[in-house]
Amino acid sequence: MSLSSFIKKQFIDILEWTEDTEGVLAWRYPMEDNEIQYGGSLTVRESQVAVFVNEGKVADVFGPGMYKLTTQTLPVLTYLKNWDKLFESPFKSDVYFFSTRIQTGRKWGTPQAITIRDTDFGMVRLRAFGMYSYRVTDAKKFYTELSGTRELYTRDDVEEQLRGIIMATMASSLGTSGVPFLDMAANQALMASKIKADFTVALERYGLGLDEFNVSSISLPEELQAALDKRIAMGMAGDLGKYTQFQVANSIPLAAQNEGGLAGVGAGLSAGMVFGQTMAQGMAQAMQTGAGAAVAPVAAAAAAPAADAPEARLEKLKTMLDKGLITQADYDTAKTEVLKKLIG
Numbered sequence: 001m002s003l004s005s006f007i008k009k010q011f012i013d014i015l016e017w018t019e020d021t022e023g024v025l026a027w028r029y030p031m032e033d034n035e036i037q038y039g040g041s042l043t044v045r046e047s048q049v050a051v052f053v054n055e056g057k058v059a060d061v062f063g064p065g066m067y068k069l070t071t072q073t074l075p076v077l078t079y080l081k082n083w084d085k086l087f088e089s090p091f092k093s094d095v096y097f098f099s100t101r102i103q104t105g106r107k108w109g110t111p112q113a114i115t116i117r118d119t120d121f122g123m124v125r126l127r128a129f130g131m132y133s134y135r136v137t138d139a140k141k142f143y144t145e146l147s148g149t150r151e152l153y154t155r156d157d158v159e160e161q162l163r164g165i166i167m168a169t170m171a172s173s174l175g176t177s178g179v180p181f182l183d184m185a186a187n188q189a190l191m192a193s194k195i196k197a198d199f200t201v202a203l204e205r206y207g208l209g210l211d212e213f214n215v216s217s218i219s220l221p222e223e224l225q226a227a228l229d230k231r232i233a234m235g236m237a238g239d240l241g242k243y244t245q246f247q248v249a250n251s252i253p254l255a256a257q258n259e260g261g262l263a264g265v266g267a268g269l270s271a272g273m274v275f276g277q278t279m280a281q282g283m284a285q286a287m288q289t290g291a292g293a294a295v296a297p298v299a300a301a302a303a304a305p306a307a308d309a310p311e312a313r314l315e316k317l318k319t320m321l322d323k324g325l326i327t328q329a330d331y332d333t334a335k336t337e338v339l340k341k342l343i344g
Contacts, residue, residue: 039068041066146207173198177194191215
């Protein structure tokens with residue numbers, strides 16, 4: 001081994017990460033047996049954070065910029081190493097770079113239906129899908145809670161854990177929101193907003209920040225969909241006519257599949273019409289009760305003279321003759337008496 005190779009292996013002058021691999025969130029600088037040259041440079045690019053770790057403990061954290069590595073720029077590491085101010089020799093330390101770029105277009109979903117509590121239906125099982133984006137906001141927490149000492153930690157690694165967090169957050173958020181599921185399902189933006197608020201809090205523990213979260217689709221089990229359809233149908237009962245039309249429209253296709261089914265629909269429709277007519281007559285009579293009671297004496301007084309009028313008696317006699325209730329002779333005699341009263 002040449003002298004230049006030996007020196008290159010032993011001392012590192014420049015620490016940097018070019019992020020040449022897509023989807024990497026944390027990368028450990030390959031130290032091997034090398035030591036960092038005192039006074040060397042550290043380059044941290046925009047959307048990066050560098051962390052120095054000594055014997056498993058996070059020491060100094062550097063944001064974007066270029067740094068000369070001395071005891072002044074590494075205060076925590078200096079304290080942990082018990083270096084004095086005159087320290088000028090190479091030193092050992094693990095250096096990790098973290099990408100703080102927003103990871104966009106990440107898909108989430110519920111492979112299995114999750115169960116949530118609902119104020120209307122008690123328990124609801126649903127599946128949902130959408131997209132979200134996030135980024136590393138606290139490299140120290142991210143290192144401590146997730147990435148650890150691994151050489152590489154990718155977004156696939158972190159999203160494996162995030163899936164479980166999303167499921168738990170959804171069940172908790174929707175179950176304790178107090179908002180009926182029907183309202184949530186009708187307004188996916190409302191659902192996404194509620195989940196996002198709780199999911200943001202859950203991610204903070206891991207040094208992650210949630211940028212966007214949306215719900216693109218919701219799938220309900222067939223039995224719940226049927227229950228929703230019935231609920232909509234019952235809501236139409238406020239207008240009895242519309243509800244009857246709705247019931248008939250839904251009954252005819254079903255009845256047509258069975259022998260004699262349409263006859264049953266006809267009988268049911270007839271019964272419904274009779275019921276409706278009876279209700280209408282009852283309401284009309286109720287509305288007229290007050291007025292009828294007031295005009296009854298007047299009507300009776302007017303009806304009595306009308307019944308005794310000669311013309312009315314003659315019509316009654318003719319009707320009785322036509323029905324065979326009286327003979328021709330009886331009719332003629334009664335007619336003569338009436339005419340005598342009429343003409344004097």
